[in-house]
Amino acid sequence: MKENNVWIAGFTASVIIAVVLLLAGSPSVTASDQPSAANAVVKIDNFVFGPQTITVPVGATVKWTNKDDIPHTAVSTDGAFKSKVMDTDESFSYTFTKPGTYSYYCSVHPKMTGKVVVQ
Amino acid sequence: MPDSKQDFIDQKLQDLNNDGVDRRGFLKCMAWAGTGLVWTLSGGIPVSRAFAKAHGKDAGKGGDFSFVQISDSHIGFNKPANPDVTATLQTAIDKINAMPHQPDFIIHTGDLSQLSRPSEFDTLDQALKSASAKQIYFVPGEHDMLTDNGEQYLQRYGKGTKGSGWCSFDHKGVHFVGLVNVANLKAGGMGSLGHDQLEWLEDDLKGRSASTPIVLFAHIPLWTIYPDWGWGTDDSEQALSYVKRFGSVTVLNGHIHQIMQKVEGKVSFHTAMSTAFPQPAPGTAPSAGPMKVPADQLQRVLGITDVNYLVSGRSLAVVDSPLAGSPSSASGNAGARLSVVDSIHG
Numbered sequence: 001m002k003e004n005n006v007w008i009a010g011f012t013a014s015v016i017i018a019v020v021l022l023l024a025g026s027p028s029v030t031a032s033d034q035p036s037a038a039n040a041v042v043k044i045d046n047f048v049f050g051p052q053t054i055t056v057p058v059g060a061t062v063k064w065t066n067k068d069d070i071p072h073t074a075v076s077t078d079g080a081f082k083s084k085v086m087d088t089d090e091s092f093s094y095t096f097t098k099p100g101t102y103s104y105y106c107s108v109h110p111k112m113t114g115k116v117v118v119q
Numbered sequence: 120m121p122d123s124k125q126d127f128i129d130q131k132l133q134d135l136n137n138d139g140v141d142r143r144g145f146l147k148c149m150a151w152a153g154t155g156l157v158w159t160l161s162g163g164i165p166v167s168r169a170f171a172k173a174h175g176k177d178a179g180k181g182g183d184f185s186f187v188q189i190s191d192s193h194i195g196f197n198k199p200a201n202p203d204v205t206a207t208l209q210t211a212i213d214k215i216n217a218m219p220h221q222p223d224f225i226i227h228t229g230d231l232s233q234l235s236r237p238s239e240f241d242t243l244d245q246a247l248k249s250a251s252a253k254q255i256y257f258v259p260g261e262h263d264m265l266t267d268n269g270e271q272y273l274q275r276y277g278k279g280t281k282g283s284g285w286c287s288f289d290h291k292g293v294h295f296v297g298l299v300n301v302a303n304l305k306a307g308g309m310g311s312l313g314h315d316q317l318e319w320l321e322d323d324l325k326g327r328s329a330s331t332p333i334v335l336f337a338h339i340p341l342w343t344i345y346p347d348w349g350w351g352t353d354d355s356e357q358a359l360s361y362v363k364r365f366g367s368v369t370v371l372n373g374h375i376h377q378i379m380q381k382v383e384g385k386v387s388f389h390t391a392m393s394t395a396f397p398q399p400a401p402g403t404a405p406s407a408g409p410m411k412v413p414a415d416q417l418q419r420v421l422g423i424t425d426v427n428y429l430v431s432g433r434s435l436a437v438v439d440s441p442l443a444g445s446p447s448s449a450s451g452n453a454g455a456r457l458s459v460v461d462s463i464h465g
Binding site: 046047048068069070071073077084085087088103104105107108109110111113 | 198200233234235261262264265266304305306307308309346347348349405406407408409
Protein backbone atom coordinates (compact mmCIF):
# COMPACT_ATOMS: atom_id res chain seq x y z
CA MET A 1 0.00 0.00 0.00
CA LYS A 2 1.16 3.46 -0.72
CA GLU A 3 1.21 4.72 2.86
CA ASN A 4 3.27 1.74 3.96
CA ASN A 5 5.76 2.33 1.16
CA VAL A 6 6.10 5.99 2.08
CA TRP A 7 6.57 5.13 5.71
CA ILE A 8 9.19 2.49 4.92
CA ALA A 9 10.99 4.85 2.54
CA GLY A 10 10.99 7.58 5.17
CA PHE A 11 12.23 5.25 7.85
CA THR A 12 14.97 3.88 5.63
CA ALA A 13 16.01 7.35 4.65
CA SER A 14 16.28 8.32 8.33
CA VAL A 15 18.37 5.26 9.04
CA ILE A 16 20.66 6.02 6.15
CA ILE A 17 21.02 9.64 7.19
CA ALA A 18 21.75 8.58 10.74
CA VAL A 19 24.42 6.11 9.64
CA VAL A 20 26.04 8.70 7.39
CA LEU A 21 26.14 11.17 10.24
CA LEU A 22 27.71 8.61 12.54
CA LEU A 23 30.38 7.80 10.02
CA ALA A 24 31.13 11.43 9.27
CA GLY A 25 33.86 11.65 11.86
CA SER A 26 32.44 12.34 15.26
CA PRO A 27 35.23 13.35 17.66
CA SER A 28 37.22 10.34 18.78
CA VAL A 29 37.12 9.50 22.45
CA THR A 30 40.08 7.16 22.31
CA ALA A 31 43.53 8.03 23.59
CA SER A 32 44.88 8.75 20.14
CA ASP A 33 44.61 12.11 18.49
CA GLN A 34 43.06 12.92 15.17
CA PRO A 35 45.01 16.00 14.15
CA SER A 36 45.03 17.51 10.75
CA ALA A 37 48.04 17.04 8.49
CA ALA A 38 49.25 20.51 9.43
CA ASN A 39 49.79 20.22 13.16
CA ALA A 40 50.72 16.79 14.51
CA VAL A 41 52.66 17.48 17.69
CA VAL A 42 54.14 15.20 20.29
CA LYS A 43 55.19 16.89 23.50
CA ILE A 44 57.94 15.25 25.51
CA ASP A 45 57.85 15.88 29.22
CA ASN A 46 58.54 13.95 32.41
CA PHE A 47 60.04 11.09 30.41
CA VAL A 48 56.76 10.63 28.49
CA PHE A 49 55.79 11.09 24.82
CA GLY A 50 52.42 12.81 24.82
CA PRO A 51 50.23 11.55 23.29
CA GLN A 52 51.82 8.13 23.41
CA THR A 53 49.96 7.06 20.27
CA ILE A 54 49.29 9.59 17.55
CA THR A 55 47.35 8.92 14.36
CA VAL A 56 48.03 10.96 11.24
CA PRO A 57 47.13 10.82 7.57
CA VAL A 58 49.73 9.83 4.97
CA GLY A 59 51.91 12.81 4.15
CA ALA A 60 51.58 14.38 7.58
CA THR A 61 54.54 15.77 9.48
CA VAL A 62 54.88 14.94 13.13
CA LYS A 63 56.88 17.35 15.27
CA TRP A 64 58.35 16.21 18.57
CA THR A 65 59.20 19.00 21.02
CA ASN A 66 61.13 18.34 24.20
CA LYS A 67 59.72 20.19 27.17
CA ASP A 68 61.60 18.09 29.70
CA ASP A 69 64.70 19.30 31.53
CA ILE A 70 66.60 16.29 30.25
CA PRO A 71 67.55 15.54 26.61
CA HIS A 72 65.59 12.90 24.70
CA THR A 73 65.46 11.36 21.24
CA ALA A 74 62.78 9.81 19.04
CA VAL A 75 64.03 6.74 17.21
CA SER A 76 61.83 4.35 15.29
CA THR A 77 62.38 0.69 15.97
CA ASP A 78 62.35 -0.21 12.28
CA GLY A 79 64.94 2.34 11.21
CA ALA A 80 62.49 4.74 9.54
CA PHE A 81 63.56 7.81 11.49
CA LYS A 82 66.13 8.75 14.07
CA SER A 83 66.20 12.18 15.64
CA LYS A 84 69.29 13.99 16.81
CA VAL A 85 69.30 14.49 20.53
CA MET A 86 66.77 17.13 21.57
CA ASP A 87 67.69 19.29 24.51
CA THR A 88 65.00 21.29 26.30
CA ASP A 89 62.85 23.26 23.80
CA GLU A 90 64.46 21.60 20.79
CA SER A 91 62.38 19.79 18.19
CA PHE A 92 62.52 17.10 15.59
CA SER A 93 60.13 16.65 12.67
CA TYR A 94 59.49 13.76 10.37
CA THR A 95 57.13 13.49 7.42
CA PHE A 96 55.37 10.16 7.04
CA THR A 97 54.96 9.33 3.38
CA LYS A 98 53.96 5.71 3.82
CA PRO A 99 51.09 4.26 5.80
CA GLY A 100 51.82 1.92 8.67
CA THR A 101 52.42 1.74 12.40
CA TYR A 102 55.72 3.21 13.52
CA SER A 103 56.82 2.21 17.00
CA TYR A 104 59.53 4.43 18.39
CA TYR A 105 61.36 5.09 21.64
CA CYS A 106 63.89 7.37 23.28
CA SER A 107 67.30 5.81 22.68
CA VAL A 108 68.62 7.51 25.81
CA HIS A 109 65.81 6.35 28.07
CA PRO A 110 64.45 3.27 26.32
CA LYS A 111 61.54 2.80 28.71
CA MET A 112 59.98 5.79 26.93
CA THR A 113 58.01 4.46 23.99
CA GLY A 114 55.48 5.83 21.54
CA LYS A 115 53.66 5.02 18.33
CA VAL A 116 52.75 6.88 15.18
CA VAL A 117 49.87 5.35 13.22
CA VAL A 118 49.84 6.56 9.63
CA GLN A 119 46.71 5.82 7.66
CA MET B 120 84.05 9.94 72.84
CA PRO B 121 80.52 11.30 73.08
CA ASP B 122 77.90 8.61 73.37
CA SER B 123 75.95 9.84 70.39
CA LYS B 124 78.96 9.53 68.10
CA GLN B 125 79.71 6.08 69.45
CA ASP B 126 76.13 5.06 68.94
CA PHE B 127 76.29 6.37 65.38
CA ILE B 128 79.30 4.23 64.59
CA ASP B 129 77.86 1.19 66.36
CA GLN B 130 74.65 1.60 64.45
CA LYS B 131 76.40 1.83 61.14
CA LEU B 132 78.66 -1.12 61.72
CA GLN B 133 76.09 -3.29 63.41
CA ASP B 134 76.01 -6.55 61.58
CA LEU B 135 76.50 -5.10 58.11
CA ASN B 136 77.52 -8.47 56.77
CA ASN B 137 74.64 -10.34 58.35
CA ASP B 138 77.22 -12.68 59.78
CA GLY B 139 76.45 -11.92 63.39
CA VAL B 140 79.47 -9.68 63.82
CA ASP B 141 78.77 -6.20 65.17
CA ARG B 142 81.29 -3.42 65.65
CA ARG B 143 82.89 -4.79 68.78
CA GLY B 144 83.02 -8.24 67.27
CA PHE B 145 84.45 -6.80 64.08
CA LEU B 146 87.25 -5.10 65.95
CA LYS B 147 87.95 -8.30 67.83
CA CYS B 148 88.22 -10.19 64.55
CA MET B 149 90.50 -7.57 63.08
CA ALA B 150 92.78 -7.70 66.11
CA TRP B 151 92.85 -11.48 65.96
CA ALA B 152 93.80 -11.33 62.30
CA GLY B 153 96.80 -9.34 63.38
CA THR B 154 95.90 -6.20 61.55
CA GLY B 155 96.81 -3.92 64.40
CA LEU B 156 94.23 -1.50 63.10
CA VAL B 157 93.25 1.28 65.42
CA TRP B 158 89.88 2.74 64.60
CA THR B 159 89.47 6.32 65.68
CA LEU B 160 86.81 8.82 64.98
CA SER B 161 87.58 11.63 62.62
CA GLY B 162 84.65 13.85 61.96
CA GLY B 163 82.20 11.13 62.82
CA ILE B 164 83.52 8.38 60.58
CA PRO B 165 85.91 5.64 61.60
CA VAL B 166 89.41 6.14 60.31
CA SER B 167 92.10 3.58 60.65
CA ARG B 168 95.40 5.09 61.71
CA ALA B 169 97.37 1.98 60.97
CA PHE B 170 95.77 1.90 57.56
CA ALA B 171 96.92 5.45 56.89
CA LYS B 172 100.44 4.52 57.94
CA ALA B 173 100.54 1.37 55.88
CA HIS B 174 99.16 3.33 53.02
CA GLY B 175 102.22 5.51 52.92
CA LYS B 176 104.90 2.93 53.58
CA ASP B 177 103.53 -0.17 51.95
CA ALA B 178 101.72 1.51 49.12
CA GLY B 179 102.71 -0.12 45.89
CA LYS B 180 103.69 -3.39 47.55
CA GLY B 181 100.36 -5.09 46.83
CA GLY B 182 99.11 -3.74 50.14
CA ASP B 183 96.29 -1.56 51.30
CA PHE B 184 95.03 1.09 48.96
CA SER B 185 92.04 3.22 48.25
CA PHE B 186 90.39 4.69 45.19
CA VAL B 187 87.60 7.16 44.71
CA GLN B 188 84.48 6.84 42.59
CA ILE B 189 82.84 9.95 41.18
CA SER B 190 79.84 9.85 38.91
CA ASP B 191 77.36 11.76 36.80
CA SER B 192 79.21 15.03 36.39
CA HIS B 193 76.83 15.99 33.52
CA ILE B 194 79.11 18.78 32.30
CA GLY B 195 76.93 21.01 30.14
CA PHE B 196 73.83 20.78 32.33
CA ASN B 197 72.71 24.26 33.37
CA LYS B 198 69.16 24.12 34.64
CA PRO B 199 67.88 25.27 38.06
CA ALA B 200 68.72 21.99 39.80
CA ASN B 201 72.37 23.10 39.45
CA PRO B 202 73.31 26.05 37.25
CA ASP B 203 77.05 25.33 37.65
CA VAL B 204 77.89 21.65 37.51
CA THR B 205 81.52 22.44 36.70
CA ALA B 206 81.88 24.22 40.04
CA THR B 207 80.43 21.30 42.00
CA LEU B 208 82.68 18.90 40.11
CA GLN B 209 85.64 21.06 41.10
CA THR B 210 84.47 20.96 44.70
CA ALA B 211 84.44 17.17 44.48
CA ILE B 212 87.96 17.12 43.04
CA ASP B 213 89.21 19.53 45.72
CA LYS B 214 87.66 17.26 48.32
CA ILE B 215 89.50 14.25 46.92
CA ASN B 216 92.74 16.20 46.83
CA ALA B 217 92.26 17.13 50.49
CA MET B 218 91.81 13.54 51.68
CA PRO B 219 94.36 12.50 54.31
CA HIS B 220 95.16 9.35 52.38
CA GLN B 221 95.32 9.86 48.64
CA PRO B 222 93.51 7.43 46.36
CA ASP B 223 95.59 5.42 43.93
CA PHE B 224 93.17 6.32 41.15
CA ILE B 225 89.73 7.68 40.39
CA ILE B 226 86.88 5.88 38.65
CA HIS B 227 84.19 7.90 36.87
CA THR B 228 81.06 5.80 36.43
CA GLY B 229 79.63 7.75 33.53
CA ASP B 230 77.47 10.63 32.33
CA LEU B 231 80.63 12.64 32.10
CA SER B 232 78.80 15.10 29.83
CA GLN B 233 75.23 16.22 29.42
CA LEU B 234 75.01 16.16 25.63
CA SER B 235 78.19 14.37 24.45
CA ARG B 236 79.53 17.69 23.17
CA PRO B 237 83.29 18.10 22.62
CA SER B 238 83.23 21.34 24.63
CA GLU B 239 81.70 19.48 27.55
CA PHE B 240 84.35 16.76 27.48
CA ASP B 241 87.00 19.51 27.22
CA THR B 242 85.66 21.20 30.33
CA LEU B 243 85.63 17.92 32.21
CA ASP B 244 89.21 17.15 31.22
CA GLN B 245 90.28 20.60 32.30
CA ALA B 246 88.75 20.14 35.74
CA LEU B 247 90.23 16.66 36.15
CA LYS B 248 93.70 18.04 35.47
CA SER B 249 93.55 19.52 38.96
CA ALA B 250 93.11 16.08 40.54
CA SER B 251 96.20 14.86 42.38
CA ALA B 252 95.35 11.32 41.34
CA LYS B 253 96.59 11.13 37.79
CA GLN B 254 95.10 7.79 36.83
CA ILE B 255 91.41 8.00 36.02
CA TYR B 256 89.28 5.18 34.63
CA PHE B 257 85.99 5.86 32.87
CA VAL B 258 82.88 4.07 31.72
CA PRO B 259 80.31 5.98 29.66
CA GLY B 260 76.78 6.90 30.65
CA GLU B 261 73.90 7.24 28.19
CA HIS B 262 74.53 11.00 28.06
CA ASP B 263 77.97 10.28 26.61
CA MET B 264 76.52 8.29 23.71
CA LEU B 265 74.12 10.91 22.35
CA THR B 266 75.87 11.66 19.10
CA ASP B 267 77.73 9.20 16.86
CA ASN B 268 77.11 6.24 19.17
CA GLY B 269 79.80 7.32 21.56
CA GLU B 270 82.61 7.90 19.07
CA GLN B 271 83.63 11.17 20.79
CA TYR B 272 83.69 9.43 24.13
CA LEU B 273 85.74 6.51 22.85
CA GLN B 274 88.26 8.77 21.14
CA ARG B 275 88.95 10.52 24.39
CA TYR B 276 88.47 7.86 27.04
CA GLY B 277 88.46 4.57 25.19
CA LYS B 278 92.18 3.83 25.08
CA GLY B 279 92.75 0.21 25.95
CA THR B 280 89.05 -0.60 26.01
CA LYS B 281 87.04 -2.93 23.82
CA GLY B 282 83.71 -2.64 22.05
CA SER B 283 81.70 0.27 23.41
CA GLY B 284 84.36 0.95 26.05
CA TRP B 285 84.65 -2.02 28.42
CA CYS B 286 87.93 -3.01 30.04
CA SER B 287 89.57 -4.77 32.95
CA PHE B 288 92.72 -4.18 34.94
CA ASP B 289 94.43 -5.44 38.04
CA HIS B 290 95.59 -3.28 40.89
CA LYS B 291 97.43 -4.64 43.90
CA GLY B 292 95.71 -7.99 43.69
CA VAL B 293 92.20 -6.67 43.06
CA HIS B 294 90.62 -7.27 39.66
CA PHE B 295 88.63 -4.34 38.26
CA VAL B 296 86.15 -4.62 35.39
CA GLY B 297 84.59 -1.61 33.71
CA LEU B 298 81.36 -2.51 31.91
CA VAL B 299 79.25 -0.53 29.45
CA ASN B 300 75.50 -0.96 29.74
CA VAL B 301 74.38 2.15 27.86
CA ALA B 302 75.02 1.16 24.25
CA ASN B 303 72.45 -0.23 21.79
CA LEU B 304 69.59 0.13 24.21
CA LYS B 305 66.40 -1.60 23.07
CA ALA B 306 62.97 -0.02 23.06
CA GLY B 307 61.12 -0.61 26.30
CA GLY B 308 64.20 -1.96 28.02
CA MET B 309 66.61 -0.86 30.70
CA GLY B 310 70.41 -0.97 30.63
CA SER B 311 71.99 -3.65 28.47
CA LEU B 312 75.40 -5.32 28.40
CA GLY B 313 74.94 -7.27 25.16
CA HIS B 314 76.20 -10.60 23.98
CA ASP B 315 79.72 -9.57 22.93
CA GLN B 316 80.51 -7.95 26.23
CA LEU B 317 79.10 -10.84 28.23
CA GLU B 318 81.21 -13.27 26.24
CA TRP B 319 84.28 -11.13 26.87
CA LEU B 320 83.46 -10.91 30.59
CA GLU B 321 83.11 -14.66 30.98
CA ASP B 322 86.45 -15.12 29.30
CA ASP B 323 88.10 -12.35 31.29
CA LEU B 324 87.17 -13.96 34.60
CA LYS B 325 88.02 -17.48 33.60
CA GLY B 326 90.83 -19.09 35.55
CA ARG B 327 91.10 -16.37 38.17
CA SER B 328 91.39 -17.54 41.75
CA ALA B 329 88.13 -17.26 43.66
CA SER B 330 89.97 -15.35 46.39
CA THR B 331 90.69 -12.48 44.01
CA PRO B 332 88.56 -9.53 45.08
CA ILE B 333 86.48 -8.33 42.14
CA VAL B 334 85.22 -4.81 41.55
CA LEU B 335 82.72 -4.30 38.73
CA PHE B 336 81.84 -0.78 37.71
CA ALA B 337 79.22 0.37 35.21
CA HIS B 338 76.95 3.36 34.76
CA ILE B 339 73.44 1.98 35.11
CA PRO B 340 72.86 -0.16 38.20
CA LEU B 341 73.54 -3.84 37.64
CA TRP B 342 70.66 -4.79 39.87
CA THR B 343 67.02 -3.90 39.43
CA ILE B 344 66.17 -0.90 41.54
CA TYR B 345 63.13 0.55 39.75
CA PRO B 346 62.20 -0.80 36.31
CA ASP B 347 59.60 1.91 35.56
CA TRP B 348 62.40 4.44 35.47
CA GLY B 349 64.82 2.12 33.69
CA TRP B 350 66.94 1.71 36.81
CA GLY B 351 68.36 -1.72 36.14
CA THR B 352 70.16 -3.81 33.51
CA ASP B 353 68.21 -6.36 31.51
CA ASP B 354 71.01 -8.90 31.15
CA SER B 355 72.97 -8.32 34.34
CA GLU B 356 71.95 -11.70 35.77
CA GLN B 357 74.21 -13.39 33.30
CA ALA B 358 77.13 -11.12 34.22
CA LEU B 359 76.56 -11.71 37.91
CA SER B 360 76.52 -15.46 37.37
CA TYR B 361 80.13 -15.19 36.19
CA VAL B 362 81.24 -13.58 39.46
CA LYS B 363 79.20 -15.83 41.73
CA ARG B 364 82.17 -18.06 42.58
CA PHE B 365 84.38 -15.23 43.85
CA GLY B 366 84.80 -14.56 47.55
CA SER B 367 84.33 -10.81 47.32
CA VAL B 368 82.53 -8.85 44.65
CA THR B 369 81.84 -5.13 44.84
CA VAL B 370 79.61 -3.53 42.23
CA LEU B 371 79.86 0.24 41.83
CA ASN B 372 77.29 2.09 39.74
CA GLY B 373 75.95 5.59 39.15
CA HIS B 374 73.06 6.83 36.99
CA ILE B 375 70.47 7.33 39.74
CA HIS B 376 72.21 10.21 41.51
CA GLN B 377 71.62 8.86 45.00
CA ILE B 378 73.06 6.23 47.27
CA MET B 379 71.49 2.82 47.18
CA GLN B 380 72.99 -0.44 48.24
CA LYS B 381 72.30 -4.10 48.51
CA VAL B 382 74.23 -7.09 49.72
CA GLU B 383 73.46 -10.42 48.15
CA GLY B 384 75.67 -13.21 49.37
CA LYS B 385 79.22 -12.17 48.60
CA VAL B 386 78.21 -9.40 46.23
CA SER B 387 77.85 -5.85 47.50
CA PHE B 388 76.07 -3.39 45.23
CA HIS B 389 76.46 0.34 45.67
CA THR B 390 75.38 3.42 43.72
CA ALA B 391 77.05 6.79 44.11
CA MET B 392 75.80 10.33 44.41
CA SER B 393 76.25 12.62 41.44
CA THR B 394 78.56 15.62 41.45
CA ALA B 395 75.93 17.55 39.47
CA PHE B 396 72.36 17.16 40.77
CA PRO B 397 70.26 14.76 42.81
CA GLN B 398 67.33 12.69 41.55
CA PRO B 399 64.17 11.71 43.39
CA ALA B 400 63.88 8.44 45.26
CA PRO B 401 62.05 5.78 43.22
CA GLY B 402 58.37 6.50 42.77
CA THR B 403 58.41 9.74 44.77
CA ALA B 404 58.07 11.95 41.69
CA PRO B 405 56.31 11.73 38.31
CA SER B 406 59.60 10.78 36.72
CA ALA B 407 63.33 10.53 37.28
CA GLY B 408 65.46 13.50 36.32
CA PRO B 409 66.98 16.56 38.02
CA MET B 410 65.51 17.28 41.43
CA LYS B 411 65.73 20.81 42.72
CA VAL B 412 66.66 21.28 46.37
CA PRO B 413 67.20 24.56 48.27
CA ALA B 414 70.51 26.08 47.22
CA ASP B 415 72.09 25.65 50.64
CA GLN B 416 71.24 21.95 50.58
CA LEU B 417 72.71 21.14 47.18
CA GLN B 418 76.19 20.23 48.37
CA ARG B 419 74.75 17.83 50.91
CA VAL B 420 73.14 15.70 48.22
CA LEU B 421 76.13 15.62 45.89
CA GLY B 422 79.21 13.64 46.78
CA ILE B 423 82.03 11.20 46.19
CA THR B 424 82.62 7.61 47.19
CA ASP B 425 85.86 6.49 48.83
CA VAL B 426 86.62 2.78 48.60
CA ASN B 427 89.26 1.37 50.92
CA TYR B 428 90.79 -2.02 50.39
CA LEU B 429 92.53 -3.48 53.41
CA VAL B 430 94.65 -6.50 52.65
CA SER B 431 95.37 -7.56 56.19
CA GLY B 432 91.80 -7.09 57.27
CA ARG B 433 90.66 -8.52 53.94
CA SER B 434 87.87 -6.04 53.71
CA LEU B 435 86.54 -3.40 51.39
CA ALA B 436 85.03 -0.34 52.98
CA VAL B 437 82.85 1.97 50.92
CA VAL B 438 82.43 5.44 52.39
CA ASP B 439 80.22 8.07 50.84
CA SER B 440 80.89 11.72 51.58
CA PRO B 441 78.73 14.64 50.54
CA LEU B 442 80.43 17.73 49.14
CA ALA B 443 79.43 19.73 52.21
CA GLY B 444 82.09 19.17 54.82
CA SER B 445 85.59 17.75 54.49
CA PRO B 446 87.05 14.49 55.83
CA SER B 447 89.91 16.17 57.62
CA SER B 448 87.86 18.87 59.23
CA ALA B 449 87.43 18.61 62.95
CA SER B 450 83.95 20.02 62.72
CA GLY B 451 82.77 16.80 61.24
CA ASN B 452 81.65 15.25 58.03
CA ALA B 453 77.92 15.70 58.14
CA GLY B 454 76.21 12.89 56.36
CA ALA B 455 79.30 10.78 55.69
CA ARG B 456 78.37 7.19 55.87
CA LEU B 457 80.29 4.00 56.09
CA SER B 458 78.13 2.02 53.74
CA VAL B 459 79.67 -1.34 53.25
CA VAL B 460 82.32 -3.19 55.13
CA ASP B 461 82.78 -6.39 53.31
CA SER B 462 84.94 -9.08 54.76
CA ILE B 463 86.40 -11.20 52.04
CA HIS B 464 85.48 -14.84 52.27
CA GLY B 465 87.38 -17.65 50.67
